[in-house]
Amino acid sequence: QVQLxxxxxxxxxxxxxxxxxxxxxxFTFSSYGMHWVRQAPGKGLEWVAFxxxxxxxxxxxxxxxxxxxxxxxxxxxxxxxxxxxLRAEDTAVYYCAKDLATGGWFPLDYWGQGTLVTVSS
Amino acid sequence: xxxxxxxxxTLSLSPGERATLSCRASQxxxxxxxxxxxxxxxxxxxxxxxxxxxxxxGIPDRFSGSGSGTDFTLTISRLEPEDFAVYYCQxxxxxxxxxxxxxxxxxx
Numbered sequence: 001q002v003q004l005x006x007x008x009x010x011x012x013x014x015x016x017x018x019x020x021x022x023x024x025x026x027f028t029f030s031s032y033g034m035h036w037v038r039q040a041p042g043k044g045l046e047w048v049a050f051x052x053x054x055x056x057x058x059x060x061x062x063x064x065x066x067x068x069x070x071x072x073x074x075x076x077x078x079x080x081x082x083x084x085x086l087r088a089e090d091t092a093v094y095y096c097a098k099d100l101a102t103g104g105w106f107p108l109d110y111w112g113q114g115t116l117v118t119v120s121s
Numbered sequence: 122x123x124x125x126x127x128x129x130x131t132l133s134l135s136p137g138e139r140a141t142l143s144c145r146a147s148q149x150x151x152x153x154x155x156x157x158x159x160x161x162x163x164x165x166x167x168x169x170x171x172x173x174x175x176x177x178x179g180i181p182d183r184f185s186g187s188g189s190g191t192d193f194t195l196t197i198s199r200l201e202p203e204d205f206a207v208y209y210c211q212x213x214x215x216x217x218x219x220x221x222x223x224x225x226x227x228x229x
Binding site for chain 1: 122154156158160165166167168171177178207209211213214215216217218219220221222223
């Protein structure tokens with residue numbers, strides 16, 4: 001069965017950096033686009049970033065562009081989110097999620113359990 | 122960026138009743154690339170509907186989606202106790218996806 005397991009969350013000071021990982025199993029990771037979505041405490045969902053199945057294209061929300069970098073290692077079945085210049089407003093649970101299908105634009109059919117990032121001094 | 126506005130913010134209904142949730146886009150959503158998700162406290166979102174009207178795998182047929190262009194609707198025909206949750210719409214037909222702010226469906 002499909003499993004997505006995020007890790008790397010924690011407490012970081014404003015201006016600091018953190019790298020999140022998402023270990024995927026149960027499907028052919030190298031065939032699917034992957035996303036990061038976040039949810040601030042008590043708030044709604046915010047799409048953060050997307051990477052194509054082969055890493056050829058990456059897209060970001062305006063709120064994180066220039067500070068966050070999405071990447072993947074298909075040989076390790078792992079998705080990453082490098083977060084730099086962190087701000088208090090980046091505090092959230094970060095979910096990784098996979099595309100429903102491959103070859104176009106698709107919704108997110110499987111999600112991880114999330115990892116909490118807290119930006120605070 | 123396409124802004125999605127969901128209404129109402131909170132919907133109070135009883136089990137057995139019909140629920141109608143709305144999602145309005147600031148510009149046309151291409152090819153009806155509109156999805157609906159359900160989220161319960163402490164859980165990740167679950168995909169319900171995609172392509173505006175296609176049910177995801179394992180989703181009961183009491184859930185249905187409709188609409189096109191800028192106006193979309195999620196309907197739950199007869200509410201079950203497990204349906205009380207927060208619902209989000211999402212547009213995914215562009216390089217920058219966006220979510221609506223959510224509708225909380227609560228027990229009356």
